[in-house]
Amino acid sequence: MNVIDYLRQHIRTVPDWPSPxxxxxxxxxxxxNPRVFRVLIDQFVHRYMAPDLRPDVVAGIDARGFILGAVIAYELNIGFVPIRKKGKLPFDTVAPRIRELLEKAAWAKAARDFVAELAASAEVTGVTLKAA
Incomplete structure (x- = not known):
């Protein structure tokens, strides 16, 4: 069994939650499961060990992104940036206009200028991920 299938066996699907x-x-x-968690983290970390693929920071989107992103950043010995909805963090934040970013594809330029791996929450929409 390959690693991805192994990890998929440990993801539970809950139908109709949080809404129908x-x-x-x-x-x-x-x-x-510590063994499964180690396999998961290693899958992210080993992807970015090569110097030309190494991110500057890991950005994690809310909840699961915080859990996974912080551990991945720690393992890569780089910083972690939490991404949350406006007003959910107690310090100065950057709040880009999502529609403008998507319409002008500014996020693509930002991604080239500031390389970051997103440890995204399973419930994040594609729009949120692109904006991040």
């Missing part, structure tokens, strides 16, 4: 029609992907089983 949503298939919530629960990663709690990945976090509860």
């Amino acid at each position: 029609g949503v298939q919530f992907r629960d990663i709690t089983p990945l976090l509860q």
Whole structure:
């Protein structure tokens, strides 16, 4: 069995949560088993060990992104940047206009200028991920 299939076995699907029609992907089983969690983190970390692929920081989007992103950043010995909704962090933040970023594809330039791997939450939409 390959590593991805192994990890998928430890992701639970919860139908109709938090609302009807949503298939919530629960990663709690990945976090509860230290061996499985190590395999998961190693999959991220080993991707970026080469100097030309090494990110400057890891940016994690809310909840799961904080859990995974902080550990990945630690393992890569780089910084971690939390990404949350406006008003959810107690310090000065950067709040780009998402629509403007997407319409002008400014996020692509930002990605080239500031390399960051997103450890994204399973419930994040594509729009949020692109904006981040």
